Amino acid sequence: MEADTDGQLRREAAEYYRSHRVPQRMEEALNALFPLRPADLYGELANYFSKFSKAPVICKLAGRKVLDGVGQPTLEVEIYCTIKNYEKRICSAVISSHYQIPEKALSERTEADEKERNDSVTTAVEWVNESLNTMLRDLKPTDQCEIDKMLGEYFSKKVEEKKEIEKEEEEEDNTPSLTSCAPSAVALSGQKKEAKAGKKPSTERTIPPAEPSESVLCGSLAIGATSLAVARAGASINRIPLYSHIALLKRNQDSPKEMTLPLPMVTLLSCEKCSAAKLKLVKEVMLIPPIQLSLKQQPSPQLADSKKGRARQKEKKDSPPALKRVSHLGCLITGCDNLEQPLLLMQTACNNIGLELGTDMYLAINCAAHELMDYVKGKYEILTGTFKSPDEMVDVYVELVNKFPSIIALVDPLRKEDRQQWNNVCCALGSKCYLIAEDAATNTSKIKADQNTNIPMCSGIVLKYVNQTKVSDLVELSGLLDGQRHITILGSPDGESSDDSLVDLAVGLGARFVKLGGLSRGERVTKYNRLLAIEEELAKNRTLRYDANFEFTDFAEESQPEKQGPEVPAPPQQDSAPAQLSVPALQGHSAPAQLPESSTLT
Structure with a gap:
């Protein structure tokens, strides 16, 4: 009975092939499937014909x-x-x-x-x-x-x-439009007052006004x-996962054999600039884990078996609970009266659980210096009533990093307009920590439109995926940064969503760090969980690679050959220079032709 059925099916199939002109190779393939059981046959046919379906x-x-x-x-x-x-x-x-x-804004x-x-x-x-x-x-x-x-x-x-509409409206008004940057106007008015008072000589260097924000x-x-x-x-x-898809786009469909994970910058403290406390300079204190450990590995506390540890645990139980406020960045809000206080607080907290800053954990500080400038005085207000000139800010950071060597990154230590001071702080601290531009950068549309846009000297920049930014823009820009041996940081904006694609973008683009905020809000914790899942998947596929160590750049040494070049021939030792350095300097104002003004994609 089964033989008669098979024979009938074959005859019907052959007749169908002849009447519909089915290609011979497809006929042969179908003939090979007939010995299968009906249940298997249907699945095989479905899989086979799906290969010929439209994309x-x-x-x-x-x-x-x-x-x-x-x-x-x-x-x-x-x-x-x-x-x-x-x-x-x-x-x-x-x-x-x-x-x-904004931390404090008018209702209007x-x-x-x-x-x-x-x-x-x-x-x-x-x-x-x-x-x-x-x-x-x-x-x-x-x-x-x-x-x-x-x-x-x-x-x-x-x-x-939009430009045409604005032009038509301007022509209808027939009134000249006077546009000026508010900070520059205030700065000029302040300069006039100082000149009239005669307190300071007119030879004092004026600060460049802030660039107007791009609409x-x-x-x-x-x-x-x-x-x-x-x-x-x-x-x-x-x-395939999104991070693999992004990696293929960046490498022109060439699949990478190994991939590295970006190190998370975990925000632990937020020092409100508008609080009653005096400190204004530090916006975020971030924790960076060591490179040698996976994201799941955590150093175990060593104090549990000691009397000192038990005593500290008893003190914690006896002490009243502290009043906690959580920022929109997902971290604890605290007020401090001096620059060292939040850093000492972090140091004490790490010691209490058996960790050593600079070995088991590292620190990064988001200074957000652009929020501190007093344009009347032409100085940064780092503490309430305490002002520092751009040149004095360089000394502040040098003293701070020397006193706390566990700091390996400073984000926006200066405004982007203070380019000479960026050069100075890079030459002074570039071999000890990363100098990162976040607000001291511009958006990708401006970068792509003008490759000669100037940026301050820095170790790397923060990219944010917002507005008209496209995936291809990030791929192109990260490739440009890699070509200049700059580190790339994918950053999470203030108004973050629960979409975790930012982590896949960071992994696929090969970013050095990912700046996601704290661990106390769902939209940010979701991204940390995604990072853990990607690490587990890469480890399972044996494609996970860890970098050896942090690599900084000695900007002072790199700028040395340019000054001595005309006088001394190139030394043969140049070939033995550390090839592993991944963050070379932008040489002042000669860099803009190679690297765009930056990448705060806002």
């Missing part, structure tokens, strides 16, 4: 307004693809808000920011559901570069439209969110 293409984009980690509106983009003639939801991506959260300013944010998200939702939905339909989500190029052209078109186009969130959603869809269709 998945985008059929729909859906944008909606959602809330970020601090309850403010932001954008989510969903991608639907046509797979084997069926519409299927592939993934979604939520982009972080680019708006900074807060209301204006909220209205601007709502308008921007509403416009972004319209872009996604209308223009971008039509523009990207029938494109393959794996064609990241092509889609990002189309997104960039669309954004440029919107920018031009953000309303709706620009749609570009970044769509690009990120496409990257996630491409990874899902290729059945």
Whole structure:
């Protein structure tokens, strides 16, 4: 009976082949499947014919307004693809808000920011559901570069439209528009007052005014969110993790044999600049684990068996609970009266659990110096009533790092306008710690538009995925930084969301650090958990590699040959210079032609 059935099936199949002109190789393949049992046959046929199905293409984009980690509106983009003639939801991506959260702002300013944010998200939702939905339909989500190029052209078109509208409005008004930077106006007024009073000679060097903040186009969130959603869809269709997909994009589809994990900068303390305490210089105190340990490994406390340890534990039990406030960065808020106090607090806390700063753990400080400048006095207010000139700030940092050698990174120690002082602090401390530019940087759109944009000398810069930033922009910019041997840090903005794609971007791009905030908010802890999951996966696949140690640059030595070159011929020892250094100096103002003004993608 079974033989008759098989014979009938073969005859029917042969007749079907002849009538439909099925290729011979497919006929042979099908004939080889007939000896299988029916249950196995159907599965084999499905798998075989799926190889000839059309590649998945985008059929729909859906944008909606959602809330970020601090309850403010932001954008989510969903991608639907046509797979084997069926519409299927592939993934979604939520982009972080680019708006900074001020510690102390007037109610009028807060209301204006909220209205601007709502308008921007509403416009972004319209872009996604209308223009971008039509523009990207029938494109393959794996064609990241092509889609990002189309997104960039669309954004440029919107920018031009806005300029034309502003130009028409200006012509209608027929009134000259006088635009000036507020800080510079205040600085000039302060200089006039000092000149009239005659307290200081007119030969005193004036500080450069702050550069006006670059305006953000309303709706620009749609570009970044769509690009990120496409990257996630491409990874899902290729059945690989997002970090592997990003690594393939950066290396032109050449799969890396080994991958390193970025070291987390874990924010533990936030020193409010508007608190009643005196200290203003330190915005964040961050902890960096040693390179030799995996993220899951933690040094075990050595005090449990000692009398000293038991005594300290008893003191903790007897002491009343401290009042704790948690910042939007996910860390404890505290007020300090001097620069050493938060560092001594960290040192004591580590000693209490048997850790040694500088060996078991390291420190990084986010100075956020751009928030401290008093433009009337032309100085930084590092403590309440205590002001330091840009030159004096260099001495402050040199003394601080020499006293606390466990500090291996300073973020934004100066404004980006104080370029000479950046040079000075790099030459003084570059061989001991990283000098990182976060706010002292500009966005990727300006970098890509002008490769000659000047930036201060620094060890590396912080990249943030916000606004019109595209995945291709990060790939291109990180490659440029690698070419200049600068470290790349992926940073989390103030208005963070629960989307953990930032960690995959950091791993795929090969970032040196990832700056995620603290461990007390869900949207930030989610990213730390993702980092742990990636480490476990890479270790299981035997593709995880740990760097040997921290590598700093002696900026002073690297600038030495330029000064002595005309007088002394190049010494033969030059070949024996430390080849492992990964963070060379930008030589003052000669670097801009090679490295863009930076990368705070805001």
